[in-house]
Amino acid sequence: MAQGQDAISLHNSPRTAVKPSTGVWILHLRPAFCCRSWKMLSRPLPWFCGVAAWFAVLFFLSSRPMPHMPGPEIPHMDKIMHATYFMLGSTMLYMGVRLRNPDRPWWHASLIAIGFCALVGLSDEFHQDFVPGRSGNDPYDWMADVLGGFLASGLGALIYSWVGVKRLVAAPISR
Numbered sequence: 070m071a072q073g074q075d076a077i078s079l080h081n082s083p084r085t086a087v088k089p090s091t092g093v094w095i096l097h098l099r100p101a102f103c104c105r106s107w108k109m110l111s112r113p114l115p116w117f118c119g120v121a122a123w124f125a126v127l128f129f130l131s132s133r134p135m136p137h138m139p140g141p142e143i144p145h146m147d148k149i150m151h152a153t154y155f156m157l158g159s160t161m162l163y164m165g166v167r168l169r170n171p172d173r174p175w176w177h178a179s180l181i182a183i184g185f186c187a188l189v190g191l192s193d194e195f196h197q198d199f200v201p202g203r204s205g206n207d208p209y210d211w212m213a214d215v216l217g218g219f220l221a222s223g224l225g226a227l228i229y230s231w232v233g234v235k236r237l238v239a240a241p242i243s244r
Contacts, residue, residue, distance in 0.1 A: 110232045116165035123158035124189070131193050134202025148213040155186045155217030156224065163225030164232070175226060182225065183218035190214025 109115050138146065159182040166178040190211045198205025 111168065113165040113168040116161045116168065119161040120158060120165065123161060127154070127158070127189070127193060128196075131197050131203070132200055134200065148209060151190075151210050151213035152217040152220065155190060155214040156220040157217075158189075159183070159186050159218045159221030160225045160228065163221055164228060167225065167229050168232075175229075178225065179222035182221050183215065186214050186218030186221070187211075 135147075143149075162185050163178045163182040166181050167173070167175070193214070194205045194207060194211055196205065197203040
């Protein structure tokens with residue numbers, strides 16, 4: 070069997086049944102926006118580059134004094150911002166790890182994402198301790214960072230099920 074005959078194709082028209090020379094019917098699925106960006110998202114390198122950019126922005130933001138937020142004071146808003154930002158970075162890492170080795174169990178990528186958040190959050194809190202106008206070594210900020218890692222495991226699994234769909238093997242279509 071030629072390579073690609075038993076996998077879902079993202080390049081043919083949607084919902085088309087084709088009978089290859091092997092006699093197996095294959096359903097070709099394609100999202101509406103199927104193009105180069107779809108292929109790009111199914112590779113690990115863009116996700117790892119996103120993590121590097123995320124880390125650079127984190128370092129930049131942590132090196133500046135905390136700005137005053139306009140509007141009403143929302144209790145624990147900084148914890149929400151920590152958890153959300155770390156969830157985004159950790160989701161990108163989760164995706165990169167899962168796409169790099171799809172045979173690895175999902176929980177390996179989850180542990181890596183959570184550990185990443187714990188270590189980066191710890192180093193970020195240490196770094197903020199030396200920045201004027203910032204308070205570092207806040208254990209609740211670190212816990213919010215780790216919570217972002219846990220949330221990233223769920224979000225990453227959802228995105229992986231969507232982006233990694235081309236890696237699935239198609240089942241024969243019965244008539």
